[in-house]
Amino acid sequence: xxxxxxFTAVFVAVFGQxxxxxxxxxxxxxxxxxxxxLLRGLPELELGIDFWMExxxxxxxxxxxxxxxxLKEVKMFLESNDxxxxxxxxxxxxxxxxxxxxxxxxxxxxPRNTDDFDFANxxxxxxxxxxxxxxxxxxxxxxxxxxxxxxxxxxxLNVLKFSTGGSNRPGIWIDTGIHSREWVTQASGTWFxxxxxTDYGNDPALTAILDKMDIFLEIATNPDGxxxxxxxxxxxxxxxxxxxxxxxxxxxxNRNWDAGFGGGGSSGNPCTExxxxxxxxxxxxxxxIVDFVQAHGNLKAFVSIHSYSQMxxxxxxxxxTPAKDERELDELAKKAVNDLTSLYGTRxxxxxxxxxxxxxxxxxxxxxxxxxxxxxxxxxLRDTGFYGFLLPxxxxxxxxxxxxxxxxxxxxxTNANPx
Amino acid sequence: MPVEELDPSHYPATRAAKVAEHFxxxxxxxxxxxxxxxxxxxxxxEDMGVLGTKYHIEFTLKEMTRNVKSxxxxxxxxxxxxxxxxxxxxxxxxxxxxxxxSGAFQVNTSAEExxxxxxxxxxxxxxxxxxxxxxDPEMAPFWHLGGVASSFIMLRESNExxxxxxxHIDNFTQMTKDAQLMFQYDILLHDMVSQEILKWKLLLSWSxxxxxxxxxxxxxxxxxxCERAHLTVTTGIAAEQEMKxxxxxx
Numbered sequence: 001x002x003x004x005x006x007f008t009a010v011f012v013a014v015f016g017q018x019x020x021x022x023x024x025x026x027x028x029x030x031x032x033x034x035x036x037x038l039l040r041g042l043p044e045l046e047l048g049i050d051f052w053m054e055x056x057x058x059x060x061x062x063x064x065x066x067x068x069x070x071l072k073e074v075k076m077f078l079e080s081n082d083x084x085x086x087x088x089x090x091x092x093x094x095x096x097x098x099x100x101x102x103x104x105x106x107x108x109x110x111p112r113n114t115d116d117f118d119f120a121n122x123x124x125x126x127x128x129x130x131x132x133x134x135x136x137x138x139x140x141x142x143x144x145x146x147x148x149x150x151x152x153x154x155x156x157l158n159v160l161k162f163s164t165g166g167s168n169r170p171g172i173w174i175d176t177g178i179h180s181r182e183w184v185t186q187a188s189g190t191w192f193x194x195x196x197x198t199d200y201g202n203d204p205a206l207t208a209i210l211d212k213m214d215i216f217l218e219i220a221t222n223p224d225g226x227x228x229x230x231x232x233x234x235x236x237x238x239x240x241x242x243x244x245x246x247x248x249x250x251x252x253x254n255r256n257w258d259a260g261f262g263g264g265g266s267s268g269n270p271c272t273e274x275x276x277x278x279x280x281x282x283x284x285x286x287x288x289i290v291d292f293v294q295a296h297g298n299l300k301a302f303v304s305i306h307s308y309s310q311m312x313x314x315x316x317x318x319x320x321t322p323a324k325d326e327r328e329l330d331e332l333a334k335k336a337v338n339d340l341t342s343l344y345g346t347r348x349x350x351x352x353x354x355x356x357x358x359x360x361x362x363x364x365x366x367x368x369x370x371x372x373x374x375x376x377x378x379x380x381l382r383d384t385g386f387y388g389f390l391l392p393x394x395x396x397x398x399x400x401x402x403x404x405x406x407x408x409x410x411x412x413x414t415n416a417n418p419x
Numbered sequence: 420m421p422v423e424e425l426d427p428s429h430y431p432a433t434r435a436a437k438v439a440e441h442f443x444x445x446x447x448x449x450x451x452x453x454x455x456x457x458x459x460x461x462x463x464x465e466d467m468g469v470l471g472t473k474y475h476i477e478f479t480l481k482e483m484t485r486n487v488k489s490x491x492x493x494x495x496x497x498x499x500x501x502x503x504x505x506x507x508x509x510x511x512x513x514x515x516x517x518x519x520x521s522g523a524f525q526v527n528t529s530a531e532e533x534x535x536x537x538x539x540x541x542x543x544x545x546x547x548x549x550x551x552x553x554x555d556p557e558m559a560p561f562w563h564l565g566g567v568a569s570s571f572i573m574l575r576e577s578n579e580x581x582x583x584x585x586x587h588i589d590n591f592t593q594m595t596k597d598a599q600l601m602f603q604y605d606i607l608l609h610d611m612v613s614q615e616i617l618k619w620k621l622l623l624s625w626s627x628x629x630x631x632x633x634x635x636x637x638x639x640x641x642x643x644x645c646e647r648a649h650l651t652v653t654t655g656i657a658a659e660q661e662m663k664x665x666x667x668x669x
Contacts, residue, residue: 273614385584
């Protein structure tokens, strides 16, 4: 009977909306090792106790969350064993409601135009998609939105096209957020979009580029993953497609490309962060870009942006064989990095993927390079590990601004060296 | 043994420098002193036969917390010269580090440390915090403290195929207001090479005089993306002392 009750509780927790109404958090002070041992036996009572602070030393408090229906029994257990406790939180649900209220308050003010958009903060997917639509509305002669496909969970894969006309002009592609936890990249992508419309007609270098070439920018390249980092797991990297035969979800979109697919530096285990997927281009997020690139047929530069490590990398990741254009790619990387460093002194390393960071097969820019897009680069933005993926918001603008200088170097070189 | 020159911008040198960074933080780190390398200047590899592989590296040392503006993120502390030995026979043995740093190495953070220390000791309640997806600027010293404490674990868990950083502090709780302040941290580490996230629970102590010490550390393998075959699960003070005994002082 007891086992059945426990199973039911688990069933409800998994499939129902979990509520913590009436749950209390008790702070227990054990006075000796014997009491610690007693407390360690609490889970066996199957009362739904959740340890917030496990029993370790007698001098340290033990915090437990107790479901409302078990409160009486737990308190009786403690009192009969002469274990001291106080009620630390009288109702857990109240706390959670308060946190949610705070978050909603912060989001209440919606920008009415892209000038009002807060570029110095992190945003949700919906906020980014709204920004994209506003930017198009405000700049109808320069900006359009192309939907290149749908994510696994059915979200539109939105690409901004910046063009001053012509027909299938040579293009430059930039993507951010292919790994969803790398939040500074989507934030920078948003800033790049605004920068382009601001600088066109004002900055001679950018104007010269857009007079000859088109720029394509995909800000939320992995929207399912990005939504997941907001709702469930800030550290989510992969797509959100389930894997048959496994309870583990997701494929690493930067190991899913048809370039050395299946080689070293990628994993065949769906439960790992570098799982390559069942086959190349299995992920709709990747396939959409593949289809776009092949249909366009005239892209001349491809930049895929990640964080963190502070590096500017060129092919290859899957093999030690140097890229045919390594000399030129290396020299251009050096110039781009110098330009980046000139702004705030941020130091970057540069080189091929396989020598500078690690072997990685099935990567984006290895594929684009082998498709003939010579100026294929990957960025790893700030920082070098202090905050890593959780780069504080006050570093978004400096990161975006310094990276833009490197991007300009690459775009200017591409424009000046047609092939 | 001959020392083979390495490209300082390639990953073998970078990984060895990261280990040296962790070593320096275990010795000199605090809520107001968090060290990193901003670039390897010179690197060499020495094959030590059965002993393992020894990296000789020279790198510039930076201190993280001295922000003048948010844009300028690191404070220059001069050059360090380190030897990092990765053991071959027993891969679970932590790397052995020797390191000397020139210039004004020991930052003077005594005023800030004393101020924070007194605030925590005299506060009416115990502090705790968590980060939801970004970091509150007021929580910075506690982020730094977590980072420094994580270095004890990351130093122990490093090898030539890892590059470990602290990814996230899920939450931290101040446990006592005693002379040695104790904190419990739930931390996520990130290994750049495998890209895996590793969940650790730390019990650490800090005081301006005693520095940062990790008393207990436990790896939580329950979370699915935390599976990592070669990492050891170690707990207890004994393991910590064993590790400390292997390393020489700066």
